Amino acid sequence: MLPSRIPIVHSDPDILGGTPVFVGTRVPFQALIDYLEGGHPLDEFLEDFPSVTREQAIAALDLARDAMLDRVPAA
Numbered sequence: 001m002l003p004s005r006i007p008i009v010h011s012d013p014d015i016l017g018g019t020p021v022f023v024g025t026r027v028p029f030q031a032l033i034d035y036l037e038g039g040h041p042l043d044e045f046l047e048d049f050p051s052v053t054r055e056q057a058i059a060a061l062d063l064a065r066d067a068m069l070d071r072v073p074a075a
Contacts, residue, residue, distance in 0.1 A: 008059045022060065025051040029060055 009029045011020045020029045027049045035045040046054055 008056055008063060022052045022056050025049070027052050029064075032057055032060065033064075 007023050009020045010023050011018050015021055015026060016028065021027055022029065031049065032045055032052075035048075036042070042054070042057060046052060046057065
């Protein structure tokens with residue numbers, strides 16, 4: 001797994017108009033979410049976007065999970 005201090009996804013106005021993409025690629029993070037929501041396995045996403053590593057994809061999903069859990073109010 002990638003260390004948490006290494007950026008996984010970033011937004012740059014010069015890359016796809018600021019759409020959040022995987023660092024070092026032009027692959028939008030939303031593409032990963034769309035694949036998974038569509039019922040496609042992670043391996044299919046990685047085959048279709050070989051510039052994204054498995055470690056990047058998993059780390060991005062971990063960050064998204066953590067961000068969502070941080071926003072859930074305590075019961």
